[in-house]
Amino acid sequence: MSTERVSTFIDRHLFLLSQERDSEVEKTSLVFSKCGPKLLEQKGLALNGLGIASIGVGLGNKTLVELERPAAYHAITVFPPHTFRPGDLASIEENVVSTSRSKKSTKLTNASVRDKVKSAAEGVVYKVSDSRIIIAIDPSRSDLGDFEFPERCRVLKLANNITYDRKVLAVMMESALKQLKIIVSPSQSEAVEAPKRSRLIEVLLGMAMPSRSNITHDVSFFDVSLNDSQKTAVRFALESVEVACIHGPPGTGKTHALIEIIRQLTSNTPVNPRPLRLLVCGASNLSVDNILERLLALPAPSQGTRLVVTRIGHPARVIQHEGALNSTLEAQAERSDEAALARDVKAELETALGVLSGKRKGGKMLRGSERKRMWEEVRTLRKEYRQRERDIGKSVLQESQVVLATCHSSGGYQLRAQEFDVVIIDEATQALEAVCWIPIFKAKKLILAGDPKQLPPTIHSLLASKSFATTSSTGSHKNLSGTTNPVPQHERIDSDDDERDCIDTDGGSALEAPGPTSKIASRFRYRGLTPPRTLELTMFERLEKMYGPGIKCMLTVQYRMHAKIAEFPSKVMYDSKLITHSSVATHLLRHFPNIITTSDDDILETPVVFFDTAGCEYFEKLDGDGDEGSRCNENEATVVHNWVASLVAAGVNPSQIGILTPYQAQVALLSSRLRLLYGPELEIGTVDGMQGREKEAVIISLVRSNDKREVGFLKDERRLNVAMTRARRHLCIVGDSSTVQHGSKYLKDWLAWLEDNADVRYAGLD
Numbered sequence: 231m232s233t234e235r236v237s238t239f240i241d242r243h244l245f246l247l248s249q250e251r252d253s254e255v256e257k258t259s260l261v262f263s264k265c266g267p268k269l270l271e272q273k274g275l276a277l278n279g280l281g282i283a284s285i286g287v288g289l290g291n292k293t294l295v296e297l298e299r300p301a302a303y304h305a306i307t308v309f310p311p312h313t314f315r316p317g318d319l320a321s322i323e324e325n326v327v328s329t330s331r332s333k334k335s336t337k338l339t340n341a342s343v344r345d346k347v348k349s350a351a352e353g354v355v356y357k358v359s360d361s362r363i364i365i366a367i368d369p370s371r372s373d374l375g376d377f378e379f380p381e382r383c384r385v386l387k388l389a390n391n392i393t394y395d396r397k398v399l400a401v402m403m404e405s406a407l408k409q410l411k412i413i414v415s416p417s418q419s420e421a422v423e424a425p426k427r428s429r430l431i432e433v434l435l436g437m438a439m440p441s442r443s444n445i446t447h448d449v450s451f452f453d454v455s456l457n458d459s460q461k462t463a464v465r466f467a468l469e470s471v472e473v474a475c476i477h478g479p480p481g482t483g484k485t486h487a488l489i490e491i492i493r494q495l496t497s498n499t500p501v502n503p504r505p506l507r508l509l510v511c512g513a514s515n516l517s518v519d520n521i522l523e524r525l526l527a528l529p530a531p532s533q534g535t536r537l538v539v540t541r542i543g544h545p546a547r548v549i550q551h552e553g554a555l556n557s558t559l560e561a562q563a564e565r566s567d568e569a570a571l572a573r574d575v576k577a578e579l580e581t582a583l584g585v586l587s588g589k590r591k592g593g594k595m596l597r598g599s600e601r602k603r604m605w606e607e608v609r610t611l612r613k614e615y616r617q618r619e620r621d622i623g624k625s626v627l628q629e630s631q632v633v634l635a636t637c638h639s640s641g642g643y644q645l646r647a648q649e650f651d652v653v654i655i656d657e658a659t660q661a662l663e664a665v666c667w668i669p670i671f672k673a674k675k676l677i678l679a680g681d682p683k684q685l686p687p688t689i690h691s692l693l694a695s696k697s698f699a700t701t702s703s704t705g706s707h708k709n710l711s712g713t714t715n716p717v718p719q720h721e722r723i724d725s726d727d728d729e730r731d732c733i734d735t736d737g738g739s740a741l742e743a744p745g746p747t748s749k750i751a752s753r754f755r756y757r758g759l760t761p762p763r764t765l766e767l768t769m770f771e772r773l774e775k776m777y778g779p780g781i782k783c784m785l786t787v788q789y790r791m792h793a794k795i796a797e798f799p800s801k802v803m804y805d806s807k808l809i810t811h812s813s814v815a816t817h818l819l820r821h822f823p824n825i826i827t828t829s830d831d832d833i834l835e836t837p838v839v840f841f842d843t844a845g846c847e848y849f850e851k852l853d854g855d856g857d858e859g860s861r862c863n864e865n866e867a868t869v870v871h872n873w874v875a876s877l878v879a880a881g882v883n884p885s886q887i888g889i890l891t892p893y894q895a896q897v898a899l900l901s902s903r904l905r906l907l908y909g910p911e912l913e914i915g916t917v918d919g920m921q922g923r924e925k926e927a928v929i930i931s932l933v934r935s936n937d938k939r940e941v942g943f944l945k946d947e948r949r950l951n952v953a954m955t956r957a958r959r960h961l962c963i964v965g966d967s968s969t970v971q972h973g974s975k976y977l978k979d980w981l982a983w984l985e986d987n988a989d990v991r992y993a994g995l996d
């Protein structure tokens with residue numbers, strides 16, 4: 231296959247990535263240009279008027295800045311309500327009083343000073359209490375230099391914005407793709423820098439067919455409770471030479487299967503004669519921690535030693551469990567023999583920082599050349615501390631058989647020269663293809679796990695790329711960054727569902743199957759490498775499109791939902807292949823061990839309830855400006871409220887109930903009505919935040935009810951699939967069938983199914 235085709239594919243990716251970056255920048259500047267500090271504080275996105283309580287050094291050489299509301303400025307030193315949580319990205323800035331031209335604010339008219347303040351103090355929320363917040367700043371990433379924290383500061387949340395982390399990620403993704411381009415068509419000078427071209431890379435780019443080896447021995451499974459489809463998936467992963475995709479629909483034990491795969495690959499067995507070294511990644515910290523916790527919970531082996539695992543990642547973002555924290559590279563490094571020397575350097579560093587901040591007891595503020603000298607000392611000590619830390623980190627990693635990290639953090643300096651036999655990426659259907667390439671360069675074999683029928687990665691520039699679809703036929707398209715779309719002008723982007731994700735450049739070409747495994751390779755049908763239409767197309771889905779279903783293995787037994795709850799998603803999203811395990815097939819709220827009620831209300835007996843609001847005129851409302859606004863539905867909220875009350879009265883604990891809705895405005899409305907009554911244990915959220923989780927009872931509020939029969943978000947089958955597969959024993963849907971059924975064939979089929987299978991209640995009458 232021509233390298234030109236691969237180049238077009240990579241260029242298209244780079245173009246879409248730069249479009250995504252532009253779109254994020256635009257969004258960020260919009261929020262921050264519209265809101266002043268006061269409004270940001272009211273929105274819970276800022277804490278104003280803070281003072282520095284202390285500065286120290288924490289795990290991984292992070293500078294820990296502790297801030298409080300000084301009693302001198304505030305009658306109440308407890309923070310107002312806010313949204314800061316450990317792991318959030320935040321910046322420390324000088325407290326600006328935007329309306330007055332006071333002495334303090336004029337200081338900030340000096341743009342360079344302000345820029346310095348902003349860039350110098352971006353970090354991660356490490357701890358929050360009622361009256362103190364600690365921000366961990368990585369000095370290796372920020373130019374703390376001789377920046378002095380102002381007397382009055384504010385902390386600003388950056389989680390939804392293009393932060394330092396996201397910028398770094400964007401650079402990493404772009405550089406991974408550029409490296410890829412060099413690998414496939416090296417020019418002499420560049421080839422020196424790039425990683426080696428491997429069979430794995432060739433297969434992922436359609437330059438060679440995937441192959442499978444025949445396992446001649448029976449696999450002896452560590453976990454005897456695995457079901458047949460899980461065993462098949464484990465065998466499939468072991469047999470695949472370059473790449474294997476594991477498709478795990480909701481509740482099918484994908485993580486169970488991955489743990490077995492990890493155990494098999496790291497053991498010495500007839501099937502796997504050499505224990506391999508693995509890099510286990512996830513799209514999110516949550517997915518990585520989920521695997522980490524399960525690995526830590528494994529029983530000690532009867533012979534040999536325990537698996538040595540190391541978690542890479544910011545300690546504030548790692549799940550706050552002792553075992554998980556002890557597995558971080560930082561914690562392991564701290565326990566190592568070489569750590570004592572580093573600790574001495576750290577103590578010196580802390581003393582110097584204390585002197586400079588004037589916080590050291592009895593110390594006076596240094597000035598002039600004395601101060602300059604002290605900063606030089608801090609810089610030297612930091613350098614020394616970092617070098618010592620790196621050396622210790624390297625020796626810890628050399629001992630680790632399994633390294634866990636998000637795809638993003640696998641690109642950090644800790645893993646720079648590290649090589650692995652296999653990289654596993656969990657939640658791969660929620661990760662951008664470009665982010666997956668970051669760990670892929672480090673290994674020879676790839677295992678992707680995910681469910682392409684659930685939510686894809688969030689893409690901010692999707693609207694922009696849709697408008698691109700209309701402009702590209704008339705001329706070449708440049709985005710804000712000046713990157714040109716590499717797909718030739720004559721390419722057509724049509725809306726056929728099956729072809730929705732790729733731009734068809736030609737029919738693809740036949741590839742030679744590799745010799746020894748050609749029989750197995752013939753299971754794959756090569757359909758060509760096509761440039762992606764949007765970044766929503768993940769590597770998992772692209773490989774399936776490129777090689778057909780032979781590239782993946784699907785888990786088919788689900789352990790979550792009552793059979794009735796699973797029936798519609800199984801039929802429509804999983805070709806009726808999703809089977810319900812007998813242990814959950816008939817489970818109802820009534821059987822739940824904690825339910826102590828004697829109520830004979832059929833609320834506890836019914837797996838699926840549908841409150842149809844058709845004809846009730848429970849119309850939706852737009853919350854916010856124009857089409858950009860979110861939507862809510864007050865009457866629907868009342869139906870939801872009443873149903874929660876009925877469930878709780880029947881003995882269901884609020885913590886066992888989840889309320890899902892596609893609209894943020896409906897989340898806000900429901901929260902304002904139900905939070906005070908049922909506390910934070912009653913979870914109310916958008917569908918996106920609930921992926922990968924479950925509740926005993928789930929209520930879905932569809933919101934859309936209008937004369938125009940507009941359904942917006944509800945058209946998204948994958949979002950609805952996630953919503954309807956979170957409930958274990960009871961699913962209640964509240965919506966207007968007369969609006970919703972006109973949205974798509976999927977919605978029409980769903981409402982017809984509900985009509986036939988659910989306990990249908992008419993909201994106005996009940």
Ligand SMILES: Nc1ncnc2c1ncn2[C@@H]1O[C@H](COP(=O)(O)OP(=O)(O)OP(=O)(O)O)[C@@H](O)[C@H]1O
Nearest residue numbers: 455456457478480481482483484485486789922923
């Ligand atoms: N072979 C099995 N036998 C019994 N229970 C199982 C088996 N495999 C998985 N389960 C149970 O199914 C549930 C889901 O398992 P797991 O968390 O591994 O699934 P998952 O597919 O990763 O979940 P998600 O749907 O959140 O992606 C768990 O309660 C687990 O104990």
